Amino acid sequence: MFASKTIRWVAAAALALTASGAMAFEPAGKVECIAPSDPGGGWDFTCRSVGNVLEELELVPASVQTINMAGAGGGVAFAHTVSKRKGDDQLLVAASTATTTRLAQGQFPGMDADMVNWIGAVGADYGVIAVSKDSPYQDLNSLMSALKEDPRSVKFAGGSANGGWDHLKVLIAAKAAGVENLPRIPYLSYNNGGEAMTQVIGGHVDAFTGDITETQGFLESGDLRVLAVLSDERLPGDLADIPTAKEQGIDAVGPNWRGFYMPSDIDEDAKQYWVDAVDELYASDQWKKVMKSNGLMPFHPDSGEFQAFVKQQINDIQSLSKEIGLIQ
């Protein structure tokens, strides 16, 4: 026990040393993780499961305490981090594509992505476009040709607000397929993916847009047919049967990543420590187990590139939102 602990510490220290070449930072005492939602949501899961694995890997000295701070779709926690926690190098905040979407659309008033440090991603849930088993659409292309003829011919149901991530996934795919008049495509927003799927299966709405983990129950029962998953490659395991949009000739990718940001004004070596810690966590067997049992898919930009990825995603969402007239 002692030996393995020492080795890990040395390894972590070595990583930090090679990366920064300066004084090694080590967290001392309590580390906090803010989940910007009520207990039970995705961000809450990110904090708690990452906290557990960080403890197991002994990348943190004691425990990681999860704090729930719901409000404004993560805006309350973002404002708290920006205004009250500057320079706190023992604070992680859970984030996802929902965070970048809101940042891109200016829904955190007066705040932008540069006001925090983006640390890394630990996996993703990929977008899907699905229909009920009785639907006439057999593949993504037939659905898209229908949209090309009349953008109001297929109505989509999803779990996010109008202009939210579930809505944007439809637009990303439709745009890649060459559909014109994107704002005309009807999107019906529900409280969550489950409610939206029930309406699609009940035959009240034509197609479902959401994440792959949401569809698993109805996928197994055979009530739902997933036309395409919006990932670069086919997903592992049982989901390998589902074709990607790319292989159907529609270049659309929609990862809902899960990751972290930290407050601004922290030392460079402290930031590097956490970037490396997330790298080590992502590579560990313990984390692979967590991903497998929770349906989380591989997604991990190389260390240092995450910040650039976040900015790119925000730019993309911004231009798409402008195109559909959601923001000016």
Next chain:
Amino acid sequence: METLHYLSLGFGVALQPENLMFALMGCFIGTLIGALPGLGPANGVAILIPLAFTLGLKPETALIMLTAVYAGAMYGGRISSILLNIPGDEPAMMTCLDGYPMARQGKAAEALAISAIASFMGSLIATIGLILLAPLLARFALTFGPAEYFALFVLAFATLGGITGKNPMKTLMAAAIGLIIATVGIDLSTGTQRYTFGVLELYEGVDFIIAIVGLFAVSELLFFIEEKAGAGREMIKVNPLKLKWREILSIMPTTVRGGILGFIAGVLPGAGASLGSFITYTLEKKIVGKKGYFGEGDPRGVAAPESGNNGASSGALVPMLTLGVPGSGTTAVLLAMLVSLNITPGPLMFTQNADLVWGVIAALLVGNFMLLLLNIPLVGVFVKILSVPPMYLLPIVTMVAFVGIYSISHSTFDLYFMIAFGVAGYILRKLEIPLVPVILGLLLGPEMEKNLRHAMQISDGDWSILWGSGLSIGLWLVAIIGLVLPVVVGPILRRRMQAAKEKVG
């Protein structure tokens, strides 16, 4: 068969030691809350919601505890009806009629035991009804599109006041207040903010839980303070129990009738437990006829309303679990709890959260046995607690409410918000504006709006989609009946209830 499989799964959840413990705790606290005059089941559940969050309970455990409180409150309501002639909650009013005379004849223990057995039977029958009906209704719910849901919400609002409701204008006003509060926050259909004034905390709208705990629990505290948190009541003596098997058997047919009738009254939106107990009492009086001595301490007059109101309380869970439309104030509070735990009631819940739903249903069965055991030998304990001065209860409730709300979001904003709701609730109650419609407006308003707009989106703006299916036409008809019936039948029913009460008083 599938139902049996799920039910056994449910028992697996309900019989876990932790869940059993919280069910027992919920039963005990629930009976207590029911017994305290004025503190109804909706308030009771609202007060305990923060406790569930403070303890960091798992969703199924939290829900099991709160349904146990709900069931317990229905049992407890009869205690003060029988001993003090003051109903612990509204549905227990009919129990006064024969329960108090029995107590005055020195048969208080018998009256308490009979009412406990009747409560048990009513609950048991209705829970079996729930097990049989809920999965059927859940599958049926798939046929509900936006137009049908919209009609269903209109129905829920139309029957809001209930058939026995006193002042329809005030009920309507209360519902409107709820609807107004519900418009705050992001508008899902367009993605724009409404009435948020740049305050980040308002972006997701007003949290139901904060509104409920404020309106019910905090306003209750203010009332306690106003009444000087005075001394407890005098001790009441309960005679030793002498109940023969023959007597228990003689009330069985009454309880079976009461349970079934109560269940039906509970399933219907807007009817609820008060009507359940009233109908069963009146019917029982008709059936027994001249052989009975109703109003003068007939055991059947205690058994009928008790089985009726307990049956109705389980019945009210059916529309809440399957369609997400609560049939009563307490089920509305339970619905808010579900929503804040990220669980959406409806057909999906019966498969995706099977362990939770069936765990709660199984816990209702288990809790029912617990309540019977608690309520016969331990009835003396509850009688003693009835005489504890409220000044000892007050600080406990205050602490639980504040710690609980803070532990949900770690935001002082929410605490101020809760206090504001408490003061608003106090003022509304002073004006005799009912609080339950406020909560229903807040809960159902956004859903109703969303479904109307979805229907319009699907039909490309054609209003006739709203009455485009047989199901929605049926729902509209029931809504119209629900709106008209109270005006016609309400005054008659109310006069009869009043007359029945005065005859005893």
